[in-house]
Amino acid sequence: MPVKTTILLVDCNEDTLLSIKDGLESYDRSYEVDWVKDASECLNYVRQKKPDLFLINIMLPExxxxxxxxxxxxxxxxxxxxxxxxxxxxYDMIKKVNMLTADDFIAHPINIPELILRIQKIIIWRCYRKRPKAKD
Incomplete structure (x- = not known):
């Protein structure tokens, strides 16, 4: 049975949230996608659950x-x-995102196949980093 990857979407636009959620879950059943509409809801959510990945809109209301x-x-x-x-x-946005150690970013409008590739890249990279180091 595949391991679930929990993804939390944070965006104030419900249409965007539902579109991304549907796109990800229809592509891969191992994605468990939840969503919240603002930062407060996100901070409350993480008190209960620990997502593996956050997909956060930079422009949130509060x-x-x-x-x-x-x-x-x-x-x-x-x-x-x-x-x-x-x-x-x-360039300024790319620089700021990289300085804050985000794993990646994606431009609106969200292209679901591109987003899936970015998520897969992160999952693979994180699995690779967790592997035990080879001994000499």
Whole structure:
């Protein structure tokens, strides 16, 4: 039986949330996708569950995605992977995302096949990093 990968979507646009959730779950049944509409709901969610991966819109109403990630890094969810969603896809945004140690980012409108590839890359990389080191 495949291991479930829990993904938490954080976006204030319900249509975007449902579209991404449907796209991911229809592609791979091992993805368990939950969603919340703002930073407060996200912080409450992580008190109960620990997602493997966060997909966070940078532009949230009460707190931007960067600040949310900083807060999440101070919780038990600190070891989760982070992918940012952004409508502003330029050098300054890429630099900021990389400085904050997010695992990846993707531009709006979200292309589901591209998102799936990015998620798979992160899962593979994290599995590789967890492997025991070879002894000489």
């Amino acid at each position: 707190m931007d995605g960067f600040t949310l990630m900083e807060k999440l890094k101070m919780t038990d969810a600190k070891n989760a992977a982070f992918i940012y969603m952004t409508a502003k896809y330029d």
